[in-house]
Amino acid sequence: MTPAARVQAAIEILDEYLAGKPAEQALTGWARRSRYAGSGDRAAVRDHVFDALRNTRSFAAVGGAMTGRGLMLGAARLAEQDLDTLFSGATYAPTPLSPAERDSGHPPKPGAEALDLPDWLMGDFSGSLGDNAEAVAEVLKQRAPVHLRVNTAKMTRSAAQGLLREEGITCVPHAAADTALEVKEGARRIRNSQAYRDGVVELQDAASQAAVQMLPLRDGMRVLDFCAGGGGKALAMAARAGIELYAHDADPARMSDLPKRAARAGIEVKILKSGDLQPAGPFDLVLCDVPCSGSGTWRRAPHGKWSLTPETLDRLRNSQAQILCEAADIVAPNGVLAYMTCSLLEVENDAQVSVFTEKTRNWVLQSKRSWSLLDGTDGFFTAHLKRLD
Ligand SMILES: C[S@@+](CC[C@H](N)C(=O)[O-])C[C@H]1O[C@@H](n2cnc3c(N)ncnc32)[C@H](O)[C@@H]1O
Incomplete structure (x- = not known):
């Protein structure tokens, strides 16, 4: 053509x-x-x-x-x-x-039109990102880089880089996480490469990898991925420590690829239905990678920028708050509830954590971190809440 x-x-x-x-x-x-x-x-x-x-x-x-x-x-x-x-x-x-x-x-026109954002979102967007708002909106207009997570349970990052090079895929290490590679050439060959088929690498943004790297995972811990979806975070957690891993999702069909992906990565994961969560608990760590606006990933899924409405954002916030409450119930004493979103919006991030800590007793915020897209990753947020009793 x-x-x-x-x-x-x-x-x-x-x-x-x-x-x-x-x-x-x-x-x-x-x-x-x-x-x-x-x-x-x-x-x-x-x-x-x-x-x-x-x-x-x-x-x-x-x-x-x-x-x-x-x-x-x-x-x-x-x-x-x-x-x-x-x-x-x-x-x-x-x-x-x-x-x-x-x-x-x-x-x-300067403002939302020039920044390619919906008018109604400008207040929330600018309020969340402050002086960085314009720069972040500019990055959202560009193509996203392709990042890989090296399954370091199978191979070191530099060995994986060499293996990929032999298959015509050129990568460089990404500073955000010690498992992350950024693909410079040959991205379209990844899914057919031996390294991918053997579970040496997975496609995953470097900020997601960095957030998993921050989790206090130790061998023998009982860990639940409450919103497991395709299992990207679950697989990343299992690669970091010898954990007993459980996965759940309100929509079990979203986890249909997980057994195959786990087998490829050489890990074991037990799938739990909603009714089985309480009997299987408590867990030392529950990860809630909640449904969100996806605003941190709008380079990859740009239609999300235009389909989000104030009403859907409200619904998402309600669902995020509810997930935190349900998940908190099955965290063991002294255990950790890890909250994650791929959102840039304060109302889905800090505000949710504040509401949770204000209305619950015996939980403290241990740490939090956000990535805004200006460090070469997607936008992402995580907070760790520790149960005290
Ligand atoms: C951001 S995605 C998870 C992505 C996944 N953790 C990964 O790394 O590939 C959010 C998931 O939450 C699930 N979900 C939505 N509402 C939920 C609820 N109330 N309880 C548990 N999971 C829910 C959705 O079905 C969706 O798969």
Whole structure:
């Protein structure tokens, strides 16, 4: 496909997205209809679409319309590309620009439009990030790096780096965690690599790894991952110490890959249904990696930036508070309740911890830490609460 044909494909996919179809579905549908597109074409079209999702408001402003064509015109203008080469009217390329389109567009208005954030979120976002708010919003407009977690129970970080290099995947150590590698070249080869298939590496952002590294894990501890999902944190915890590991999720289907992933990593995990939590407890450490806005990961899942509403944020906050209360019940005396979110928002982070410590007796905040995206990781938050009785 020519560069212009890739842009036309992105225009059609973005129009479907703007009409309400999830972006992934629109991309898959296009790929099925377009057998002629090779893997390089598919990757390039995907990159166009995701760049537009991260920069929707500013691209639409500069391109003069909230349409697939407006978004891609805005992207081309901001990248100072030759518009007549892309909008050429050649076979499979976008049709030439009309006079009205040539005159359209304006620089994004300072504030939410320029920062590519929803208007309603600006107060919470700025209040949470203070002087860093603009810089963080700028990073959220860019592509996320690919990070790997080395399963150090199987191999050292430098040995894994060497193994990946032999398979054409170039990585460098990431400063955020002693298990983290950042992929510089060959990211698309990871899932088929021997190192991945043998459970030597997993895809996981470096901030998540750093948060797991902070947990006070010791051999023999009984540890519950209360919101286990796909098990990313559970696997990372098991790689750090010889723990007795349990996993639970309100939606057990979310854990369907966990047994396979655990086997690949060479660890054992017992899955618990909600009704089995109390009888199986108490636990020395309960990790609550709660459902959240995902604002720290909006580079990877940019549609989340536009689909979040004040109502869904309220629902998430209620659910976070409830999870903390339920999980606290099954922490052993002197045990630890570890709270984690991939959110940048204070209302999901410090505020939740404060509400919990204010309304419960015998719990103290032992430590907390946040990552804002300015250190080359996703945004992330963790707090450790210790039970005193
Ligand atoms: C952020 S994800 C977990 C990601 C996972 N820990 C990982 O590292 O791959 C949050 C998970 O919480 C689960 N969840 C939502 N409400 C819950 C509840 N009330 N109790 C337990 N799990 C819940 C969701 O189904 C979802 O899988």
